[in-house]
Amino acid sequence: MKTKTYAGIPEELAKLETAKIVLIPVPYDGTSTWQKGADKGPDAFLDASENMELYDIETGSEVYQQGVFLADAVTENSSPEAMVEAVHQATKNTLKRTNL
Amino acid sequence: MTVFGGEHSVSIGTIRAFNEMFDDITVLHIDAHADLRESYEGSACNHACAVYEASQTTNLIQVGIRSMDIIEKTVMDEEKTYFAHEMAVDDSWMDSAIDQMTDNVFITFDLDAFDPSIMPSTGTPEPGGLLYYETLEFLKQVFEEKNVVGFDIVELCPNKTKNLQIS
Numbered sequence: 001m002k003t004k005t006y007a008g009i010p011e012e013l014a015k016l017e018t019a020k021i022v023l024i025p026v027p028y029d030g031t032s033t034w035q036k037g038a039d040k041g042p043d044a045f046l047d048a049s050e051n052m053e054l055y056d057i058e059t060g061s062e063v064y065q066q067g068v069f070l071a072d073a074v075t076e077n078s079s080p081e082a083m084v085e086a087v088h089q090a091t092k093n094t095l096k097r098t099n100l
Numbered sequence: 101m102t103v104f105g106g107e108h109s110v111s112i113g114t115i116r117a118f119n120e121m122f123d124d125i126t127v128l129h130i131d132a133h134a135d136l137r138e139s140y141e142g143s144a145c146n147h148a149c150a151v152y153e154a155s156q157t158t159n160l161i162q163v164g165i166r167s168m169d170i171i172e173k174t175v176m177d178e179e180k181t182y183f184a185h186e187m188a189v190d191d192s193w194m195d196s197a198i199d200q201m202t203d204n205v206f207i208t209f210d211l212d213a214f215d216p217s218i219m220p221s222t223g224t225p226e227p228g229g230l231l232y233y234e235t236l237e238f239l240k241q242v243f244e245e246k247n248v249v250g251f252d253i254v255e256l257c258p259n260k261t262k263n264l265q266i267s
Binding site: 021022023024025026027028029030031032033034035036037038039040041042044045074079080081083084085086087088089090091092094095096098 | 101102103104105106107109110112113114116117118120121140141143144145146147148221222223224250253254255256257258259
């Protein structure tokens with residue numbers, strides 16, 4: 001099965017070992033107080049990314065050539081505190097592994 | 101590195117990790133709401149509390165604020181807060197905010213900072229917000245002058261307007 005990549009970029013540009021950019025989705029909407037749906041945000045963001053041009057006019061560059069790794073989503077949602085701790089660990093582990 | 105939500109409570113964990121990994125960090129908080137409650141509805145991890153911990157442990161700078169509870173004034177540092185109604189009439193806020201940042205900057209960007217006319221897809225929209233190109237100008241300046249160590253983008257709540265049919 002083809003691996004899902006940010007903006008549908010080639011898999012060789014989407015490896016953690018070489019990517020200069022790491023994206024971590026957190027589809028969580030456990031405490032919002034008005035309109036619900038923020039848990040659908042990451043999928044909408046990724047869906048939109050597959051339908052945009054990859055060349056940036058203002059900077060004259062193709063940023064994705066620097067490599068973009070899309071991490072597994074943090075899906076812990078048993079409590080707000082558990083979600084925060086899961087995001088804390090995922091962020092810290094990624095920072096340690098990548099020297100970003 | 102970018103974390104994208106999801107509601108703003110996810111930033112509590114992200115900011116905690118960056119604060120542990122980088123020295124003397126500034127958190128640049130761009131948002132319509134102050135998010136400075138210590139606890140809300142029984143939890144310190146409610147999205148209304150997104151930057152309370154950052155206010156206690158980092159150099160917190162808040163931009164675009166136009167909604168808060170009076171109790172948050174006891175936590176807010178008004179010298180480091182840029183209210184939307186003041187930003188609208190005085191563009192010196194960009195230089196002033198950057199002058200107050202340390203070198204290492206983490207940006208937490210709540211999409212409701214934008215005016216609802218350009219960003220309706222968010223859970224708690226507030227009128228009177230930032231527009232696209234002024235925001236880009238500010239962010240470019242921050243990236244040029246500071247070491248941006250990471251950022252998050254939160255509170256994208258996709259609306260269903262794409263399903264509306266115009267007859």
